[in-house]
Each structure stands twice: as C-alpha cells, then as structure tokens.
Amino acid sequence: MKLTKKLVLAAAIVPLALGSASAFAFGGKGDHKGPHGKCGMGMDRGIMKQLDLTDAQKEQFKEMRKASKEEMKAKFEANFEAHKAERQAHQEKVQQLVLADNFDQAAANELAKQMVEKQTERKVKMLEKQHEMLSVLTPEQKTKFVELSKERASKCAEMRKDRN
Template sequence: MKTKNKLILSAVILPLIVGSASVFAYGGKDGHRGKNKCRPGIDRSVMKQLDLTQEQKDKLKDMKQANKQERKEEFQKNAEARKAYHDQIQKLVLADNFDQNAADALAKQMAEAQVQQRVEKMKQQHDMLNVLTPAQKTKYVQLEQAKMEQCRS
C-alpha cells in the first residue's frame, strides 16, 4: 500500500478509534448515567419521593423560579468580567515570557469568584431544604445516600 493511501486511511480511522474509546471510557450506551443524575445538588427525583404538601411544592417552585431569574441576571452581569478574564488569559499565554505572578493572581481572582458562586448555590439549596419537615429531611438524607452509592458503583 502506498504511503499516501496509508495516511488517508489513518486520517479516517484514527478519529473513529479515539471517539469510540471515549464512549467506552464514559460507560457507553448502557453505562450512561443520565443528565445530572450523579451531580451534587437537589435531585428532582429524590424530591418527588418526599411526599411534599402542595404548599411545600408551591414554595419550592417559587424559589426555583426566583433562583433561575437571579442566575440569569448574574450571568448577564458577569459577561464583562468573563470577557476580561479571557482577555487576560490570552495575554498571559501569548506573551513572549510567562509571568508566573500575574498568572497566580489571575487564577486566585477567578477561583474566588467561583467560590462565591458555589457559596451562593449552597445557600439557595439550604433555603430550599429548609422548606422540608424534619422527617422529610431525614428521608432526603437517606435517599441522597442511596443515590450516591448507586453513582459510585
């Protein structure tokens, strides 16, 4: 086989091999865990098992809508900051000499912003779980532990 044909064949087969390897690494079709199933946070399927009253459901729905609107506004408000971070990163990585101190400062600044976002998310989850009765909270903890065990296996 000519070298040219080998290169063409390699160019066609290599992406297929790499792509299928990543599917198998993730778990493939049968190992797919589903969207958000094993992510931390309040799981809708767990909440459905708690026998919530209509008042609790309404309260949670209102909180979710308010949180969604708040996240949307924050996202739009922070668009300028994200662009600035991107520009600073590009400036650092494209510079002739890498400035370790500037990179450290930028990374710390970005990490602090992420920490604040995570804290806000935890506060929202706390507020939502405070709608539950003590018995529902106990059941919630048990269901969450079962879900995490399922995700680990």
C-alpha cells in the same frame, strides 16, 4: 506538569464545572439530567418526589424556583454588557499569560486566585439556595433526603467504578 500549570488549569476548569452544576441545582424540565445521568450535582427532583411533600411544600418549592429563575434572568439582563466586558478582559489576560515569551508565575497565581474567589462566591450562593429549599422540609423528610442522597451517591460511585 509543574504546580503553576496545574493551578492555572484547575482555575480554568473548576469554574466551568461548578458553574454548570449550579445550572442543574434546581432541576430542569423533562428527563435531561446532564452528562452524568442522575449522578449530576445539586438537588435531584427524583429524590424530592420520594419525600412525600405536602401540597404547601410543593408550592413553596415552585415559588422558590420561579423567584430564583426571575432573579437570575433580571441579573443577567441588567449586567449583560458589564459581564461581557469582564469576561473578555479576563480572556485577554489568560491569552497574554499563556502566549507570553516567558511564563509569569505571579500573574498566573493572581489570575487563579481571582478565578477561585469568583467561583467560591458562586458556590456559596448555590449552597444558600439549597439551604433555603431544604429548610422547607420537616426533620423526618430531611433524614429521608440524606438517606436517599447517600443511596444515590453509592449508586453513582458503582456506575463510575463499572465504567473504568
């Protein structure tokens, strides 16, 4: 597979993968943890429960999640038509590129760069939200959070190893 095709494929897959990760960043209701069980990306509520949070911290997290949800909902509703038109235009560019008689590497590179820039913006916003949430923790809780996260990561690596 040529490098250009790999870049275009990566540019199409990365936004989808990271976009779904941001949806799980603040946890969801119920026991659903996504397609990877407890190995999904983002902040795990199970880990947060093990940190012995104070009632004030729990309330702060609840308010942050609520504010984030309201912000996302308002942003979605306010710009729905503009985003829909933008998505359709992007999809048309992709179709023109892949259905053309001759592959235009320059256009593919430009399209891939645009996709990466958008995904980078989303990732930075997600990391900013995670930083905001973790700033509520005490230094001891942050240390425990890191330990629990490493433990979870090693368990997930073990599970992936067993699956393959």
